[in-house]
Amino acid sequence: MTQHACDHDHSHDTTTINVDARLKAAEALCVASGERLTAPRLRTYELILGNNGPMKAYDVIDRFHPEGAAKPPTVYRALSFLEQMGLIHRIESLNAFVACATPANVDHHHTHTAAFLLCDCCGQSEEIATLSLADIEHQAQHLGFEVKHITVEAKGRCKTCR
Amino acid sequence: MTQHACDHDHSHDTTTINVDARLKAAEALCVASGERLTAPRLRTYELILGNNGPMKAYDVIDRFHPEGAAKPPTVYRALSFLEQMGLIHRIESLNAFVACATPANVDHHHTHTAAFLLCDCCGQSEEIATLSLADIEHQAQHLGFEVKHITVEAKGRCKTCR
DNA sequence: AGTGGTTATGTTATTAAATAACACGGACGT
DNA sequence: ACGTCCGTGTTATTTAATAACATAACCACT
Ligand SMILES: [Zn+2]
Ligand SMILES: [Zn+2]
Ligand SMILES: [Zn+2]
Ligand SMILES: [Zn+2]
Numbered sequence: 001m002t003q004h005a006c007d008h009d010h011s012h013d014t015t016t017i018n019v020d021a022r023l024k025a026a027e028a029l030c031v032a033s034g035e036r037l038t039a040p041r042l043r044t045y046e047l048i049l050g051n052n053g054p055m056k057a058y059d060v061i062d063r064f065h066p067e068g069a070a071k072p073p074t075v076y077r078a079l080s081f082l083e084q085m086g087l088i089h090r091i092e093s094l095n096a097f098v099a100c101a102t103p104a105n106v107d108h109h110h111t112h113t114a115a116f117l118l119c120d121c122c123g124q125s126e127e128i129a130t131l132s133l134a135d136i137e138h139q140a141q142h143l144g145f146e147v148k149h150i151t152v153e154a155k156g157r158c159k160t161c162r
Numbered sequence: 163m164t165q166h167a168c169d170h171d172h173s174h175d176t177t178t179i180n181v182d183a184r185l186k187a188a189e190a191l192c193v194a195s196g197e198r199l200t201a202p203r204l205r206t207y208e209l210i211l212g213n214n215g216p217m218k219a220y221d222v223i224d225r226f227h228p229e230g231a232a233k234p235p236t237v238y239r240a241l242s243f244l245e246q247m248g249l250i251h252r253i254e255s256l257n258a259f260v261a262c263a264t265p266a267n268v269d270h271h272h273t274h275t276a277a278f279l280l281c282d283c284c285g286q287s288e289e290i291a292t293l294s295l296a297d298i299e300h301q302a303q304h305l306g307f308e309v310k311h312i313t314v315e316a317k318g319r320c321k322t323c324r
Numbered sequence: 325a326g327t328g329g330t331t332a333t334g335t336t337a338t339t340a341a342a343t344a345a346c347a348c349g350g351a352c353g354t
Numbered sequence: 355a356c357g358t359c360c361g362t363g364t365t366a367t368t369t370a371a372t373a374a375c376a377t378a379a380c381c382a383c384t
Binding site (some may be wrong): 198200218219220234235238257 | 370373
Binding site (some may be wrong): 036038039040041071073074077081095 | 360361362363364365370
C-alpha cells in the first residue's frame with residue numbers, strides 16, 4: 001500500500017500478524033500437501049506477511065534480498081504458488097497481493113473465495129466473508145457456466161479515512 | 163478475447179450488438195449529461211462494441227486508425243470516460259474492457275456494479291446481475307467502510323467450453 | 325468578435341507489470 | 355547411479371499504464 005491521497009492520521013494503518021506462527025503453519029501445510037516451501041516462497045510469504053496491507057509484486061522484488069533486488073520470475077513464481085496454496089490472495093484491481101486472513105492449514109486445505117474492502121485513501125485492506133455468492137453460482141449454473149474462481153472487490157473509503 | 167486454450171468449436175464466440183443504435187444512444191446520453199462524445203471516445207466505443215468479447219486496451223490502440231496505431235493516452239483517456247459514463251466495464255482480472263450489456267441511457271444515467279462470467283477457454287464474457295451485494299454493503303457498513311465500487315468476476319468455463 | 329477559464333487532445337517519454345524461453349540444479353524414487 | 359520431475363537462475367522481451375507538458379477546441383461572458 002502506501003498511497004495517502006490525504007493528510008489525515010494513518011496510525012490505523014497497522015496490522016498485527018504473528019509472522020513466525022504463520023510461517024510455521026505454512027511449512028506444515030506444505031509438508032502435509034506434499035509441496036515444498038522453498039526459500040524464495042518462504043521469503044516472499046514473509047515479506048507479504050510483514051507488509052502493512054496489499055503489496056505490489058515489484059515491492060517484493062525490491063525487498064527480496066538485503067543487498068539488491070530479485071529477478072521478477074523468482075517472485076512471480078512464488079506468488080503463484082502461495083496463491084494456489086491459499087496463503088495469499090491476489091487483488092486484481094490493485095495488481096497487488098495480500099496475506100489471507102484465514103489461510104489454509106493442515107486441517108483445512110482449501111483456497112477460498114474472498115471479498116475485500118479496499119481503502120482508496122490509506123490502501124488498507126480488510127478481508128471479509130463472501131456471502132451469497134451462491135447467487136452468482138446459481139446464475140452461472142443456469143447458464144451452464146462452470147465457476148472456478150470469483151473475484152469480489154469493494155473499493156471505497158475505510159472508517160478512519162472517510 | 164481470442165485465446166483458445168483448446169481445439170473445440172468456438173462458433174458460439176459471436177455476439178450480436180446493434181452498434182449503430184448503441185452509438186446513437188451513447189451520443190444522446192452524453193448530450194443529456196452535458197458531456198461530449200468526441201471522436202476518440204466514439205471510435206473507442208465503436209471498437210469495443212464491435213469486438214467479440216472483452217478487448218485489450220492495446221488492441222484498441224492498434225486498431226484505432228486504419229493506417230497506424232493510436233497513442234496510448236488517447237485511448238486510455240477514452241476508456242476512462244466511457245467507463246465513467248456507464249457505457250463499458252473494465253474487467254480487472256483480464257486487463258480488458260467490454261461494452262456494458264445494459265448501458266446507461268438518457269432515462270437511466272447510472273453506472274451500475276456488474277458481475278461477469280469469464281470463460282478461460284474462449285475468452286467470452288457474460289454480464290450478469292449482481293445479486294446480494296447488499297451483503298457486502300452490509301458488512302462494509304458495519305465496519306464503517308464506504309463502498310464506492312464493487313468488482314465481481316467469476317472465472318471458469320462457459321457452457322460450450324466445458 | 326474578443327477574452328479568459330475549462331476541458332479535451334496530441335505528443336514524447338517513462339514507468340510499471342508480467343511472461344517467454346532456456347539452461348541449470350537439486351530432490352526423489354528405482 | 356540414473357532418469358525424471360520440479361523448481362530455480364538468468365536474460366530478454368512483451369504488455370500495460372501513466373507522467374508531463376504543449377496545443378487546440380469549447381463555452382460563457384463581455
Ligand atoms: Zn482469505
Ligand atoms: Zn483508509
Ligand atoms: Zn453493465
Ligand atoms: Zn467458452
